[in-house]
Amino acid sequence: MNNQTKELMLVVACLAIATLVYWSANQIPSSLLAKTSAGLVPKIVAISLILLAILHLILVFSANRTSNTQTSNSETSTSAIDDRTERNDGRIRIALLVSFMIIFVLCLELGLTEFWLLALSFVFLSVLAMSGISSRSILIAASIAVVSVGATIVFFTKIFTVILP
Amino acid sequence: MIYDLLSSFGDMLSPTPFLFILLGTLSGIVIGAIPGLNGAMLVTLSLPLTYGWDPLNAIGLLVGQYVGSISGGLVSATLLNIPGSPSSMMTTLDAAPMAKKGNPERALQLGIIASFVGGTVSWLALVFLSPPLAKIALSFGPHEYFALVLVALMLISSLSEGSMAKALMSACLGMLVAFPGLDTITAQPRLTFGFPQMLAGFDLLAVLLGIFAVTQLLTDAGNSMASAERIRLSGKMYFVALSDLSKQAFNMVRSSLIGTWIGILPGIGGSVGSIVSYVTAKNMSKTPEKFGTGCDEGVVASEAANNATVGGALIPMITMGIPGSIIDVILIAALTLHNIRPGPLLFQNEPHIVYGFMSTMMIANILMLFIMIFGIRLLAKLIDVPTKFLVPILLLLCVVGAFAVNNRVFDIWVMLGFGLVGLLFRSWSIPVAPFVIGFILTPIAETNFRTALILSDNNLWDFFARPITAMFLVLSAVMLLIPLFKRRRPAITTRNEH
Structure with a gap:
């Protein structure tokens, strides 16, 4: 999995969680006990998370466009293969x-x-x-x-x- | 104050609390010395045990573990070139080369003495800064308190490694985890998604065990099993010359003050303290080229600073209820388990707890010095403990610990779930500190925010009309904007150079 896909998954996960929280907080009926609803702060945080996820997405894509212009040289040495095997064993x-x-x-x-x-x-x-x-x-x-x-x-x-x- | 402190020393030196401090310090050093295991994990694992104890005994054990674990990291940093705890990361740069040159005892002793000095300086700061700070914090109303928590969250996010957007996302996720359960003001259920177990929210201990212990253990399980090169201690007794120590006196005090200051900043632990102190020592040194080759200054700067963060970090925790480091989050959880709420009222309502923290820290610091100086040969053997056998045992303890507080299997699922969340965080390079601080501070922030809104009749402008609140809010905004300027500056410089 490349870095961009990983970051995209993070953004999608954050958007999904924030939407779910917002939707659930929106279902809370207003109470006579308090002027501010119990769903107010969760909704503020959910909106902040959505905005941050979008900002992160923009940052990732803009950074990726810059790095795409640079050439990458990938070597497959024996130590790299060993590392990969060790990583797989770890997983x-x-x-x-x-x-x-x-x-x-x-x-x-x-x-x-x-x-x-x-x-x-x-x-x-x-x-x-x-x-x-x-x-x-x-x-x-x-x-x-x-x-x-x-x-x-x-x-x-x-x-x-x-x-x- | 002096009388209260002396009386607390008397209490904590009585057999039972002293035994717990000794046990805590010893276990902290042991865990700190074993690579892969850290203080946060140990303190979280010990937390369920303290549930039915006298709060002072619990403080004795947990603070002892905190002090011990920060110091114990020195052993593997020196003998294995692997930091035993994240805070001894910079120690490896000079202690390991010094050990390789044939002076492991010197590296260890310098580190131990610097750790003791760092702990003592930060203890003095804790004793003399906490009471006036608590007095200031007492004048805070809900508006100020909310703004203060916001500053703490911004500060931890802006100082976290890597992307600030990710750190803020981490803080938001932590805050969202704190919401499920009954609302503190209206008692309405929220974000429970129809699960009756969720009415009590996510258990603090289960979340902490998952995010600290399970994540760390699973990461250790996935790490390379290849054994690192070990340096053995010689059989001879060795003591660093006083003249060598006096040459490092200024460096020790400076690094301790840096560590204390970094510790006071919310959520920033020993690792940042030791990095800043190491860099400062190198920049101010007459022989900066010797850093990284095994010089005394490097070892002293890193170790004095990381131990000094302990006392520094306790200051905001005791006076304002804001954790100065990750382990302070767990200490707050420990106090909460004993129905004690940290914050400015702690000085008024439970002074014996405040002074208990102070005296325990000093006793643990002295115990650490003696245990490490005289037991170093035994401690050096700990680097041979195979982590692969410890991981399953510690995972079993996590399961028992998560279950023990509420006797619910649901909490074990929560722990496991957050352990996996921690692994995802690592894979996405998301800092965990903002998540934990967000989780622990959200109930305080939310209650104060909504109380403030009720008091000011839903008028948001009231937040800016109060000078302290306005100052905190501006400070938060500045911290949010700093990374933008940091990002822009190199671009401008490059354009000018062209």
């Missing part, structure tokens, strides 16, 4: 962790099983995703999961009397 790790978290929270929400079991599976799978699969890493992941989940449960419930999910 995969992030995607895996986010997926594990979503499944973890979804299971908590639906009350499918006990917290400790879910937490244990989450830490185990996440450590594996971070360190790669091998018999050594499975052993390390299992030990880390048992110790950390055990410590978390004891620490939160016994020492700080926090209620766990």
